[in-house]
Amino acid sequence: MSDFTGDVTTEDICNAAEKEGLVAFFPEPNEIFLDLDAVLYSRGELALNDPGTHAGRVRTLLDRNFNIIDDLVTVSKSGRGRHVYYRLGKPIPYGGVTLDFFRLVWQVALGSDPVKEVLSLLRVSNANARDPIALFETPAEAERVEQWRAQERVDDDNDEVAF
Numbered sequence: 001m002s003d004f005t006g007d008v009t010t011e012d013i014c015n016a017a018e019k020e021g022l023v024a025f026f027p028e029p030n031e032i033f034l035d036l037d038a039v040l041y042s043r044g045e046l047a048l049n050d051p052g053t054h055a056g057r058v059r060t061l062l063d064r065n066f067n068i069i070d071d072l073v074t075v076s077k078s079g080r081g082r083h084v085y086y087r088l089g090k091p092i093p094y095g096g097v098t099l100d101f102f103r104l105v106w107q108v109a110l111g112s113d114p115v116k117e118v119l120s121l122l123r124v125s126n127a128n129a130r131d132p133i134a135l136f137e138t139p140a141e142a143e144r145v146e147q148w149r150a151q152e153r154v155d156d157d158n159d160e161v162a163f
Contacts, residue, residue: 008123010131017134022077023142026131028149029099030091032062032106033135034084035076035113048084048110055111062106066090072148074141081113083135085145100124100132107133 010026017024027033034048050056062068067089074083092102101124108117123132137145 013131013134017136022136022138024134024136025145026134027103030088032086032103033133034107034110035116035135036082036084036111037113058109066092072145074137074144077136077138085148098124103133
């Protein structure tokens with residue numbers, strides 16, 4: 001799946017995931033996805049909740065500016081890395097760049113897999129590309145993501161946060 005550059009459709013990404021028995025997820029407007037490298041994750045270098053690490057300090061900035069209201073961590077298909085889904089309490093402002101580009105900058109700053117994000121950036125730079133950001137989950141983890149996203153819809157009924 002790492003060869004997705006250029007004019008790639010959402011259908012291409014979903015088909016590739018399905019061929020591997022996986023499920024593709026694309027971010028909602030108020031979500032940021034991280035794909036944490038297994039080696040860095042296992043060394044503790046990507047400890048997002050530790051303000052003493054680079055990733056922890058960047059996460060604190062994200063929270064201060066966009067109010068992280070929820071997160072979900074899933075196990076990557078290799079079983080060694082992690083995927084992190086952040087739900088933000090306010091929309092991501094992105095000024096003169098695209099939302100996908102702005103989201104990618106945050107994902108890189110938070111320590112997401114640089115190869116994955118460079119490939120996503122190449123897709124973002126192609127004006128015809130759609131849904132350039134995706135995470136691939138095993139069926140078990142996909143169910144957890146769906147449940148987490150469904151909880152947002154229930155919470156939105158009782159919350160004053162508008163998107």
